[in-house]
Amino acid sequence: MDAFEYLVSLGGVARVGLLRANGHSPAAIRKLAAAGASQPRKGVWALPTADPEYLKAVLTNGQITCASAALRYGLWIKDKPARLHLATRHCRGKGFIRHGYTRFPPPEAVPLAAVEDTVIHALTCLPEVDAIAVAQSAMRNFGVPRRLLESELSADYYGSARRRLAKADGISESVPEISARLLFESAGLEFRRQVEIEGVGRVDFLIDGWLIVEVNGYAFHSSREDWRKDMARLNAAQVLGYGTLSYAPEQIWNTPGRVVAEICRMLQRGRGMDQVRGHILLDHTQTRRRMVA
Secondary structure (H helix, E strand, O other), X not given: OOHHHHHHHXXXXXXXXXHHHXXXXXXXXXXXXXXXXXXXXXXXXXXXXXXXXXXXXXXXXOEEOHHHHHHHHOOOOOOOOOOEEEEOOXXXXXXXEEEXXXXXXXXXXXXXXXXXXXXXXXXXXXXXXXXXXXXXXXXXXXXXXXXXXXXXXXXXXXXXXXXHHHHOOOOOOOHHHHHHHHHHHHOOXXXXXXXXXXXXXXXXXXXXXXXXXXXXXXXXXXXXXXXXXXXXXXXXXXXXXXXXXXXXXXXXXXXXXXXXXXHHHHHHOOOOHHHHOOOEEEEOOOOEEEEXX
C-alpha cells in the first residue's frame, strides 16, 4: 500500500508522524501533493475528499467521541448530533462539543475514541434516553463490561451517570423501547418488559398483568410475512383476553402525553379476569414461570 492508498484508508487525513511510522518515506509523503493532497496545517496531510469530522479531529488534536463516535460504532442513539463531539486535552478550538481526557487506547490510526470512552462521555453528556441506549448497546454488541464502566464512574460527581448506567439493564432491545420505558416509569405505570406469553409470544410491555403494549421499531413489518405474523400475535392475545396497544417510535417521542392517556383509559376499563385465568406467563425479567391469577 503506497502513501496515497494508506491516506485514503485513514479517511483521507493523517499526521506525517503516522505516515512515517507506517513505513512511508519523506519522499513518498511529498508525492502526495501530486495526487491532490494538501497540508491544512504543518505536519498534516489531507485529501479534498477527507472525512470532515476526521479532519476536524486531527487539526484539533482530538478524538471523536460521545454521540459522534456512537454513530460510527453503530451504537443505539435516537438523534444524530447537531455538533461534533471531540475529546481533547486542551481548551483550544471551537465549533464542537468538548469532552475531557480519554482513558482507553483508541482504535489504531483514526482519531476515534475507544468504545469505552464513548460510553462514559455519553453517560455524562447526552439526554437520558440516548445515554442509556449507547451504554446498553455497547455492552450488548461490543461486550463492554458493566463493572469496568462502573469503576470509571465511581467519583461522587458521576452520580447521574451511574444512575443512567443502572438503567441500561439489557432488557430493552431498542431506543424506542428505552424511550417507552422511561415514559411509563415517569407516568407511574406498573409494567414488565419482554414478557413471554404462551400462545402469543414475547411482548415488549405487559402493564397491570393484562395490557400488552408493543413499540414497533424502524424496520418493523419489513415484509408481508412479518406483517402477517404480527397480526396473528395480536389476534391471539385478544382471543386470550389481553388488551393490546401498538405504537410507532414517533408516537412515543412526539406525543407522549397522548400515549399515556390512551394507556390509562384502557386500564380504567378493567381486566377480563375470567378470560386470562390459567394462562402461563414466562417473565423474561425474572426468568421463572408464573401463573396469571
